Amino acid sequence: MKMVMAVVPRDEAKCVLEALVADGFTATFAESRGGMLRQAQYMLFIAVKSEDLDQVLSIIQGSCHSEVQVESSEPEKPPLMGPAPKKAELGGAVVLVWDLDRFEIY
Numbered sequence: 001m002k003m004v005m006a007v008v009p010r011d012e013a014k015c016v017l018e019a020l021v022a023d024g025f026t027a028t029f030a031e032s033r034g035g036m037l038r039q040a041q042y043m044l045f046i047a048v049k050s051e052d053l054d055q056v057l058s059i060i061q062g063s064c065h066s067e068v069q070v071e072s073s074e075p076e077k078p079p080l081m082g083p084a085p086k087k088a089e090l091g092g093a094v095v096l097v098w099d100l101d102r103f104e105i106y
Helices: 010-022 050-063
Strands: 002-009 028-034 039-048 066-071 086-091 094-099
Touching: 002 010, 002 050, 010 028, 010 039, 010 050, 039 050, 050 094
Parallel strands: none
Antiparallel strands: 002 039, 002 094, 028 039, 066 086
16 A cells, blocks of 8 residues: 655645546545745645556646746846846645555544
């Protein structure tokens, strides 16, 4: 058994959960905030058989997309004038996978 923890942007979490359920998987989730821009996120916890791990990861990857957001505190300037704008990657999922030594339902 494996435990998958996926940190997913709030606006993509519903799509991920629906895709997981449609393929017969279940997930527990909790809302959180974090990252450089303090974006709202969901942490999804999915216990899965080792042989189903690639399918679950594929569902998460297919449902989440990242984008680059550019922030600048100054008005628009020609490219070589002033400091470079700050870039931050938003969206997408951060996924952690670890082995489960034990899995029980009470």
